[in-house]
Amino acid sequence: MQIVKYQFQQHGDERGQLVALEEFIDIPFEIKRVYYMYDTGLGVTRGYHAHKSLEQILICIHGSCKILLDNGTEKKKVFLEKPYEGLYVPNNMWREMYDFSEDAVLMCLASEVYNEDDYIRDYDEFLTFVNKK
Numbered sequence: 001m002q003i004v005k006y007q008f009q010q011h012g013d014e015r016g017q018l019v020a021l022e023e024f025i026d027i028p029f030e031i032k033r034v035y036y037m038y039d040t041g042l043g044v045t046r047g048y049h050a051h052k053s054l055e056q057i058l059i060c061i062h063g064s065c066k067i068l069l070d071n072g073t074e075k076k077k078v079f080l081e082k083p084y085e086g087l088y089v090p091n092n093m094w095r096e097m098y099d100f101s102e103d104a105v106l107m108c109l110a111s112e113v114y115n116e117d118d119y120i121r122d123y124d125e126f127l128t129f130v131n132k133k
């Protein structure tokens, strides 16, 4: 399984850094939704699902966290800590987010609007779904 991490261009000067993200240029899909999570207490884990069609880019814009990606055959762990790095999470990929630092802000750029029907929240169902493909 290949992990795709984007390194975004930083526009830095003596005032600090700025990262700009445009769909189809920096992000490989049309951005239909942006959401972010914060105040994730110590020991909290999130995710535990896959998406049938949603693609996302995860950016830890403050603090750090870890992401486990699982395609049903292979698992990989990714550490996110740089606000200019984006982890691409394709569809049909189980994800778990954990080890959030107290100050973590995890921002997600999504290719689709929110749709609960796109979620697979049961791991055995996920394995059946990906093995059928």
Ligand code: T46
Binding pocket: 033, 035, 037, 046, 047, 048, 056, 095, 108, 114
């Ligand atoms: C994902 C990972 C990385 C909404 O109302 N709209 C939204 O766009 C989202 C994402 C969530 N919600 C509601 C649904 C739940 O009542 O917010 C609540 C928390 O959502 P969830 O438990 O799905 O959050 P996570 O952190 O487990 O997963 C989220 C995304 O849902 C998911 O697509 O890939 O972050």
